[in-house]
Amino acid sequence: MNRNRKAQEEIAGFVLIVVIVAIILLIFLAIFIRKGNTREKNSEDIKQFLESMGEYTTDCNSYSSPNIIDLVKECYQSGDNECENGKNVCIEVNSSINEILKGSWDIGKNKLYAGYFMNISYYSNTTRESIIDIKAGNCSSGIYREGELYTYYGGSGQRASTFLFLQFSQRSTLQSQVFLIGLYHLKLI
Amino acid sequence: MSSRGQLKIQEMAFVLLAIMLFFGIVALIYFALVMNDLREQGKIQSENEANALVKRMISIPEFSWTKQCSTCIDHDKILALKYVELYNKTKEEFWNLDYLAIEQIYPKKAGGECMNGNYPNCNITTVISKKINYGKTSFAYVALCRWNNDKNQNICELARIVVSSKDVKDE
Numbered sequence: 001m002n003r004n005r006k007a008q009e010e011i012a013g014f015v016l017i018v019v020i021v022a023i024i025l026l027i028f029l030a031i032f033i034r035k036g037n038t039r040e041k042n043s044e045d046i047k048q049f050l051e052s053m054g055e056y057t058t059d060c061n062s063y064s065s066p067n068i069i070d071l072v073k074e075c076y077q078s079g080d081n082e083c084e085n086g087k088n089v090c091i092e093v094n095s096s097i098n099e100i101l102k103g104s105w106d107i108g109k110n111k112l113y114a115g116y117f118m119n120i121s122y123y124s125n126t127t128r129e130s131i132i133d134i135k136a137g138n139c140s141s142g143i144y145r146e147g148e149l150y151t152y153y154g155g156s157g158q159r160a161s162t163f164l165f166l167q168f169s170q171r172s173t174l175q176s177q178v179f180l181i182g183l184y185h186l187k188l189i
Numbered sequence: 190m191s192s193r194g195q196l197k198i199q200e201m202a203f204v205l206l207a208i209m210l211f212f213g214i215v216a217l218i219y220f221a222l223v224m225n226d227l228r229e230q231g232k233i234q235s236e237n238e239a240n241a242l243v244k245r246m247i248s249i250p251e252f253s254w255t256k257q258c259s260t261c262i263d264h265d266k267i268l269a270l271k272y273v274e275l276y277n278k279t280k281e282e283f284w285n286l287d288y289l290a291i292e293q294i295y296p297k298k299a300g301g302e303c304m305n306g307n308y309p310n311c312n313i314t315t316v317i318s319k320k321i322n323y324g325k326t327s328f329a330y331v332a333l334c335r336w337n338n339d340k341n342q343n344i345c346e347l348a349r350i351v352v353s354s355k356d357v358k359d360e
Contacts, residue, residue, distance in 0.1 A: 007196065011203045018207045022214045029221055044240060048330040049347075052260045055332035056295075057344040067345070100347060103295035 046147025050162045053100055054151075059085070060092040068096060069151065072160065076122050076131050090131075098134055105166065107137040115139040117165040124158050131160075143168040235325070243329035243352055246289070252350075254334045261345060264335040267291055267314050268303055288326065288353035289317040291333060295347040309335060326353040 054069035060083035074081055075090040083092050097118065107113045115137025121130045146165040153160065246252060247262055251270055254261035291314045300311035333348035 007200065011200055015203055015207055018210055022210060025214055025218065029218055045328075045330060048260060052330040052332040052347055055258055055261055055334070055345045056347055057342075066342075100295050103297060104347060 040145040043145045043147040046145060046164050046166070047149050049104070050147060050149040050164055053097070054149075054162070056096070056100060058092060058096040059083075060087070060089060060096070068093060068100075071096075072120055072131060073153070076129070076160075094132055094134070097132060101134060101136070109169065111169060113137070113166050114169040115167045117167075119161075119163045121161050121163075122158070123161060137167065139165065139167040240327070240329070242354060243327055243350060246284075246350060246352055247329065247331060254332075254345075258332065258334075260330065261332040261334045262291070262348075262350065264291070264309065264314070264333050267316060268305070268308055271303075271314060271316050272305070284317070286317050286352060286354050287319045288315075288351065290315040290351050291331070291348050292351060293333065293346060293348045294330075326351055328352070 054067065054072075056068045058066050058068060058071060060066050060071060071089055071093040075093050079088075079090050081089045083089060097120075101116060101118060105113055105116055107115050115135070117136075117139050118132070118134045119130060120132040121128050123129075144165060144167050146163070148161055148163045151160045151162070152158070247260065251266060252262045254263045293312045298310050298312055300307040301313060303309070303311035303314040328349045328351045330347070330349050332345040334343055334345040336342075337344045
């Protein structure tokens with residue numbers, strides 16, 4: 001009788017171990033699958049957005065063309081320059097980019113995106129100088145998309161980097177974004 | 190004796206349960222990995238097709254602005270294209286598209302669909318719009334450029350080109 005009881009205990013122990021291992025594996029699996037769908041680096045459409053934004057014509061006519069990309073360069077090289085309307089080039093370009101981001105990405109608690117962060121920096125071989133930093137909303141959770149665009153100028157590896165980080169709301173995922181875009185177009189059609 | 194037999198049956202049942210559970214989990218992990226990989230591949234394939242289609246549309250002479258700007262398209266040309274009757278009859282077949290439109294993103298304007306009467310104070314220029322069986326829509330951000338008489342200069346605004354083709358299927 002004692003032997004039977006011992007065998008039963010062993011079997012119960014074995015089943016328990018199998019169940020525990022199974023649960024651990026399932027947790028790992030869930031994390032693995034979830035991770036793949038919630039972060040998107042080097043997003044192609046964000047790059048396109050940044051490239052198109054660079055061509056945007058502002059109201060600031062100065063020495064360079066009034067396009068954002070040229071004004072950012074002018075702000076970096078001669079930050080004291082002024083537009084035709086007397087405003088500082090750097091202030092004007094900062095305000096234009098801010099307005100574009102506000103108008104292009106709808107952020108908020110119940111929106112698809114919770115926040116965004118944008119940085120434009122100039123790099124040489126040894127230094128990095130941040131020209132524009134814009135942040136809005138909440139950018140803290142791990143669900144995001146980001147894209148970076150490099151513009152080369154000068155011969156010795158000098159480049160400007162335009163980086164945009166978009167933070168999804170907690171309840172959003174990349175799938176829900178695709179779904180929303182689908183709905184948006186459906187509505188338009 | 191019968192109690193021992195019962196124990197053996199119980200033992201076998203537990204072992205069978207454990208084996209099934211084990212193989213079930215292995216199969217689950219395998220299929221999850223395969224499905225994840227397939228989904229990724231499908232997504233990449235679908236994105237590539239959509240991107241290629243949109244890039245092709247941006248670069249065609251009917252849309253392009255200048256060679257120096259790869260994301261710029263000419264709003265004047267697109268509006269003109271909308272009204273070319275000969276094109277209107279054949280362009281669906283020519284481009285094999287169900288839907289083709291340019292949507293203004295920034296700055297937002299008061300007008301809706303772009304027409305000769307309200308241009309350029311409008312938000313959407315629909316070039317092709319078949320009303321049935323749309324394929325998957327895909328889009329690309331573009332700079333929508335035109336000549337501005339008041340400012341006497343070219344100006345570019347932020348927009349996106351939205352394309353739908355039956356050839357580009359959902360993943």
